[in-house]
Amino acid sequence: MFHADLREATDVRKSLDAWVELGAASKMRGFAVPGVGLHLDAKWLGDRDELEIYMPPPATGRGLLRLTLVVAARKYFEGVPHPHLWVDVGGKDVDYREITGTLEQPQELVYVVQLEDVGIGSKGVKIGLSNKVETPYGVEGFANEDKSKEPIPGGASLFRPDYDRKERLLDKHPAPFIVLQSIRVEPNFVAAWPPAEWESISGPFTDDLESAKRLLALWTERAWRRPAEDAERERFLALYQRLREREFSFDEALKAAFHSVLLTPTFRFLPSPADEDEGIAQHAIASRLSFMLWGGPPDPQLRRLAAAGKLRDPRVLDEQVDRLLADPRSDGFFRPFVMQWLELEQPITVVQDHIGKQDFRFGRHLKASMKEETISYIAQLFIENRPAQELIDSDWTMMNQILAHHYGYDEIEGAHLRKVELRRDDPRGGGILSHAGVQSMLCWMGDNWVIYRGAWALRHILDDPPPPPPLEVPELDPSAGDNRGKTFKELLMQHQENAQCAVCHKSMDPLGFAFQNFDVGGRWRDVEFDSYTWGGLDGKKVWNGAGKSRPVDAVGHLPRGEEFATFAEFKEAFLQHYMPDLTRGVMKNLIIYAAGREPDVVVLAEIRAIMKEQEPQAYPLGNLLKAVIRSQAFLNP
16 A cells, blocks of 8 residues: 655655655656645646656556545635546546645545556556646736746746746745645555445355355345346356366356356346336336436345335335435436437537637536536426426526636636526526527537527427438538528528428528527627628638627527517417427437337327326426336336
């Protein structure tokens, strides 16, 4: 084990001399402050400069490495964001998190890495630690974009790596530090097994057949997510015994038997809740529920309920849904479900127009936060059992510091998302259609993508997906011939005049104009360009605004003819006439996610019955989810 308490170190290199003697190496960064710890300077996302420690791996190159860090944030100016610690082991990113601990109450971070999953170089297993700046900010008296080598009056600058550190005064440094107080590395870590969370009492174990049987029984039950009969385990025990006869060690023979369990269909595939054996069916319900709402196998409580045959009881199912959603592991449901339903994996573009390139400096954290807003917003709706109409309109959203900066809100600090009440004069209002991540995602490095926005809304919000476009449809070129100088709406009229195009565009285009107030970054705008030209950005053809600006044209109509002239009127018409369409689409996507198949006529009839039951309460989303899990589509597919 390697351990260093850096709070008392004046020379970090000397404090790690014992490590060097044991085969470790390092590339040090930062500077030590006696009594405090090693200070890691803040770097931009593109910087590769980091603290590197190289640990000698086990001779086999296999096993576990456990890394324990005690860290704190240190900053000296108001408005400076918390730093983010980037941790990579063996070239694999294992964590990226906001550091909010203080010198008095630091954070302890523990990572356990399987060495077979990372790279081992000639120097050993690399551990890299770096302090990254994610949120744009300004500090009075400092030029945050200054990259010159001229002295800066009044103190150092984050972008001046050449300043003399001996002369630096910490309280004049405008960037946040991460203070590393201690580091512990265990390259040959042996984890306790069985894990405590299995709630299994099976020990003690010795090198004998009885211990092998008990361990194999425990492993098979966990892998198969149900109890296994002795006869089912017999073949795996026979493999263990044959290997012992060939002079394999206890661990090696048992590991081979464990591997063979993982090759069985029972592990690799989920059984059906309609299995003829009700015992298997009950455990199948437990697995289906857990994999849906946690993205992982059932915990001891679900397994106990399955063993007791209680997982078809509606009251028990409702209680379990509440319990699973209240657990942080429910992110394993909300994230993939929302990403799949709304196709949020599409790229988001934040552009620096003055250099014609994407903004990568703060773009990574901003783009990630823009997607997180939608995921966490929908999660909140389900957890709080909010009405489905809040998918379209509300008086709140989820924000962190970078999103608040993007939307023009003040006094929000930190990278964590929290519920924020919107200003009454915020024209966006709440709802996922107001999210910058959604609207920016549908621009694809250009302005005015009415068609994409309309098609996406039809497919994912109105449950009315347009058919795929016909082959060899020519692109609209705003710079060509008679198109030059036309407004976007005038250009799109060509779709209405072409019989092939009009089938889809008569619904997509007028709907897409509802979102014209959102610019390429998903922020609100009141003016737009009068006309457009064909240009390029990062090697791709895009629409560039040209000519004078004018008030945004947001006039359009919904698929059944309801007209609107503003985004607010669009939302009002939607809530009045299209909530059943939205709700039906949400439930169909829940069924697809839960059961892995499209709803058939029987399931659609069940959806209609659930909607009729929940309509008087305005379709609370938590109730809809529980109804899906109680449905025959979920319990008896």
